[in-house]
Amino acid sequence: MRSSSSRNRRSAGLTIGRLSTYRVGVELRPPSYFALAALIDGPLHGYAIARRALELSGGRVRISTGTLYALLERALSESLVIAGEPYVEGGRQRRDYTLTPAGRVLLADEAARLEHAARAVSGRLSATSKLVLT
Amino acid sequence: MIRARIGQAALRAYPPAVRQTRGPEMLGMVLDAGEHSNRAFVRESGSLVLGGLRERRAITARAGTRRLLADSCCQAALIGLMLWLLRALSAEAIAGPGQQLVVQVLVLAAILAAALIGYERIAAISGLAALAAYGPLGPHTQLVSLAKVLVPIGCLLVMVCAPQRRPRDARQLLWLLPVCVLAALNAHADVSLPEVLAVMSVGGLLRLFHDPRLAIACSLVWILLLSTDAGRTAAAGLGSLVIPAAGLMLTVAAGRLWSMRHNATA
Secondary structure: OOOHHHHHHHHOEEEOOOOOEEEOOOOOOHHHHHHHHOOOOOOEEHHHHHHHHHHHOOOOOOOOHHHHHHHHHHHHHOOOEEEEEEEEEOOEEEEEEEEOHHHHHHHHHHHHHHHHHHHHHHHHHHHHHHHHHO | OHHHHHHHHHHOOOOHHHHHHHHHHHHHHHHHHOOOOHHHHHHHHHHHHHHHHHHHHHHHHHOOHHHHHHHHHHHHHHHHHHHHHHHHHHHHHHHOOOHHHHHHHHHHHHHHHHHHHOOHHHHHHHHHHHHHHHOOOOOOOOHHHHHHOHHHHHHHHHHHHOOOOOOOOHHHHHHHHHHHHHHHHHHHOOOOHHHHHHHHHHHHHHOOOOOOHHHHHHHHHHHHHHOOHHHHHHHHOOOOOHHHHHHHHHHHHHHHHHHHHHHHHO
16 A cells, blocks of 8 residues: 555645646656756756756757756646845846755655656566567 | 847747746846857747747647637627728729718727727627627518528627636737728729738638637637628639638637647647
C-alpha cells in the first residue's frame, strides 16, 4: 500500500513540458527534466538554465527561449520552482529561478523511474546477448 | 540594437501580460543565445514567436467552448455591422446624399463605434432596432425574408446575452479607419463586400493556429452574405468556389476549436 504522502504527490496534477499534462511519477519530457535538473546545484537565470541543460544532456537537449519560458511558467504555477527578483547584468534583465523541495521530489521520482527502466532493459539485453550471438 | 528591435518585434507574439512580466528577461536570453551566431539568433527569435502563439492558444482554449462560440457570434455581428455600414456608404456615394441614407449611415457608425469601444450590449440592442427599421423586417415580412436575417438576429442576440469579455478601450475606434479607407476607395473603384470579407477571412485563417474565433465569425457572415441574392451575385465575381470555401472554412475553424479544447482538457 502506498503511503498517503506518496499518494498525495501522485494525485497532484502536474502540467509541465510541451502542451502535455503529466502526473507526478509518470513521466517528464526531456526538456522539462533537464531544465529542472539544471537547477539542482543552485539558482540560475534563463540562459544559464538552457546552457546547463545542454551540458547535462550531453548536447542532446537544446531548449529554446520560447520552450524554456513556457515550461518555467508551468513549473512556477505548480510550485516546482520559484522566481527571484529581476536584476540587470551586462545590460540585460535577468531573473534567477530556484528549485523547490517539491521540484526536487519530482526530479528524484523521475530519475528513479528512468533508472529502473534503463536497468530493466539493460538486464534483459545482457541476459539475451549470448543467445543472439550464438 | 537591430537585434534588440527584432527580438522585441518577436515578443509581440506574446500576450501583453506575459510581455510585461517576462518580456525583458526573454529578450535578454534571445540576445545572449544569439550573441555569437546569426543562425542561433534567428532560431531563438522564431522560438519566441512560436512560444507566443502557443501561449495565446492556451489562453484562448481556457476560455471554454461556449465562450468561444459566443465571441465568434459577437465578432460576426461586428463584421456584419461594418459591412452594412460600407454598403450604406457606397449606396450614398452612388445615389447621392439623401436624408434617410445619411441618417442610416450615422446610426450605423454610432452603433459600430459603441460595439468597438466595448459597449456591446447597447450596440446589439441598437443593431436589432436598426435591423427592424432599415432591414427587411416589417409587418408584412415573408418567411423567406425572415430566414435571411436569422443569422444577424442570432448573432446580435448572442451579443446582448453574452457580450465579449474585454475592457472598454477607445483605441479600438481605430478599426473605423479601414472602413473609412474602404468607403473612400469605393467611391472611386468598385470594392465589393465579398472582397472585403475575403480579406478578413484570410486574416481569420492566419489566426487559426491560436484563435479560430475570427474564422468562425467570417464563415457566419459568409452564410449571411450568400443567403441574399445580391450577395450571391457579388460573390460570384470571386469565383464559383466561394460557397464551398466558406463551408470548408467553417468546418476547419470549428474543428480547430474542438481540437484546442480537447488538448486543453486532456
